[in-house]
Amino acid sequence: MRISTKVFQQQWLATIHDQQSGLAKVQRQISTGKRIATSADDPLGAAQVVRLQQGLDRLDAYSMNADTAQRRLNLEESTLDKVTDSLDRVRELAIQAGGASRSPESRAAIADEARQVLGNLLDLANTQDAEGRFLFSGNQVHNQPFSIGSTGVVYSGDTGTRSERIGDNRTVQENDPGSAVFQSIRNGNGIFSVQPDAANGGTALYSAAVVTDTASWTPDDYEVRFNGTGPYTYEVRNGAGTVIDSGAFVPGDTISFQGAAVTFDGEPADGDTFDVSASRNQDIFRTVQNFIDTLERSLQTPTDQARAQSELNSSLLDIDQAMENISIVRGRVGSRLSAIDQQLSTNADISLQLSESMSSTRDVDYASAISELESRLFGLEAAQKTFQSTRSFSLFDLL
Numbered sequence: 526m527r528i529s530t531k532v533f534q535q536q537w538l539a540t541i542h543d544q545q546s547g548l549a550k551v552q553r554q555i556s557t558g559k560r561i562a563t564s565a566d567d568p569l570g571a572a573q574v575v576r577l578q579q580g581l582d583r584l585d586a587y588s589m590n591a592d593t594a595q596r597r598l599n600l601e602e603s604t605l606d607k608v609t610d611s612l613d614r615v616r617e618l619a620i621q622a623g624g625a626s627r628s629p630e631s632r633a634a635i636a637d638e639a640r641q642v643l644g645n646l647l648d649l650a651n652t653q654d655a656e657g658r659f660l661f662s663g664n665q666v667h668n669q670p671f672s673i674g675s676t677g678v679v680y681s682g683d684t685g686t687r688s689e690r691i692g693d694n695r696t697v698q699e700n701d702p703g704s705a706v707f708q709s710i711r712n713g714n715g716i717f718s719v720q721p722d723a724a725n726g727g728t729a730l731y732s733a734a735v736v737t738d739t740a741s742w743t744p745d746d747y748e749v750r751f752n753g754t755g756p757y758t759y760e761v762r763n764g765a766g767t768v769i770d771s772g773a774f775v776p777g778d779t780i781s782f783q784g785a786a787v788t789f790d791g792e793p794a795d796g797d798t799f800d801v802s803a804s805r806n807q808d809i810f811r812t813v814q815n816f817i818d819t820l821e822r823s824l825q826t827p828t829d830q831a832r833a834q835s836e837l838n839s840s841l842l843d844i845d846q847a848m849e850n851i852s853i854v855r856g857r858v859g860s861r862l863s864a865i866d867q868q869l870s871t872n873a874d875i876s877l878q879l880s881e882s883m884s885s886t887r888d889v890d891y892a893s894a895i896s897e898l899e900s901r902l903f904g905l906e907a908a909q910k911t912f913q914s915t916r917s918f919s920l921f922d923l924l
Contacts, residue, residue: 573882580879583693584872590689591865591872594699597654598865601701602858604652604660608809609851611642611649615813616844618642622820623837629824636820643813647671647678650707650809661703670703671810678810680704692868697861701854710850711804712812712843716742717785720800721835727751727794728831729776732838734787734801741784744803749780751793761801791831799835804846812843 618635621627627635650671652660662670662682670682684704688696712718716736721729729751736742746764751757751774761770761782770782779788787801819836823829 577879577882581876584876584879587691587872588869591691591697591869594689594691594697595862595865597660597699598858598862600652600654601660602855602862604649605706605851605855605858608646608649609848609855611646612809612844612848612851615639615642615816616841616848619816619837619840619844622816623834632820632824636817639813639817639820643810643817646809646813647673650703660700661706663700663702663704671707677814678808680708680808691865692872695864695868697864697868699861701858706851706854707810708808709806710809710812710843710847712807712846713802713804713839714842715804715846715849717744717747717801718804718839718842719787719835720802720839721832722798722800723832725794725797725832726828727797728791728827729789729793729797729799730791730831730835730838731799732788732790733779734785734838734842736784737781737786738784743783745783746803747782747785747801749787749789749799749801751797752795754795755792757793794828807843809847812840812847815843816840 618639622632622635650661651669654660658666659668659670659682662668664685664687665682668681671678671680673679680703682703684702686698686702687700688698690696714734714736716739717734719731719734721731747769748762750760750762752760757774759772759774759780760768761780763769770780772780774780774789774793776790776792777788779786781787785801787799789799815836819833819840822833824833
């Protein structure tokens with residue numbers, strides 16, 4: 526078969542072109558640091574890079590979500606810390622206000638400070654984040670949750686909660702609605718509350734109210750009635766008016782029934798009663814306002830003073846319940862923050878693994894690439910020299 530000089534030249538040029546293309550590819554890989562620039566370089570590797578990049582993008586989104594939840598939860602924890610400080614101050618004021626020796630001026634001063642604390646609590650309950658969203662309004666983030674109405678502080682938010690996805694299999698709640706933080710609080714000792722009847726004429730007051738056996742407690746509206754003028758007797762009636770307990774009473778005695786124990790001091794008048802009712806929800810603002818109302822009531826008689834002391838004791842129990850609820854919510858917030866930290870650490874480990882896999886798949890091995898570059902340069906130089914020496918090859922040169 527005859528092979529012309531032109532065919533030789535075309536083959537040599539094709540060889541040079543291939544060497545130049547390979548050289549250009551290696552040079553591009555070294556300059557960019559990436560072995561795969563397009564899917565044509567390595568279709569299977571390119572598909573794997575796409576999957577790995579999607580995983581990294583997903584982790585970046587989780588990181589942004591975690592950052593959002595973390596900011597709001599940190600703000601909530603800080604706000605609840607201030608709420609605790611405010612309630613602690615109200616408790617100190619309630620202790621200061623106890624006793625009959627307080628002058629009207631002293632009680633008025635305590636009431637003024639308590640009113641300032643109440644205003645501060647309302648401001649804290651209406652806290653906004655850096656984006657102007659209300660922290661305790663549930664899902665109604667653009668509506669101020671708490672405002673003063675005709676019957677007290679009104680909640681305008683909802684009970685909704687929002688969650689952020691921070692991992693493939695984990696979400697975290699980023700808020701607590703104001704109804705759960707400031708409103709759903711059981712008054713009294715959390716099981717029952719004690720209130721003196723407004724018509725009482727003696728100096729009896731209750732000084733302690735505890736649950737001795739929760740299994741024996743049956744929620745109802747009980748009444749403790751004192752009879753006689755000394756010696757005294759008492760009767761405990763349930764909501765149906767049935768006497769369920771009775772006996773002699775001496776001031777300072779503890780009357781126990783249905784797993785409840787209430788200690789009474791002072792001298793009751795014949796027919797004086799105290800209501801012992803199952804605890805009901807009472808918001809923080811009403812608790813503080815009740816304390817203020819007690820301080821501002823006129824105490825002209827020993828009976829007035831006894832009633833006020835019972836109400837102060839009730840305020841102390843209510844404040845303790847409010848502080849306990851805030852403590853529980855803060856504990857949950859802390860648990861969520863801890864969960865975010867753990868998930869971020871896990872995400873970082875996964876991200877590192879994905880990045881390493883992507884690097885091994887996509888990025889160039891410089892040692893191999895430089896070696897290939899030198900080989901390509903040598904091959905190109907050899908091809909060029911060969912072409913130079915044979916490009917004018919002809920049979921006439923041998924004749």
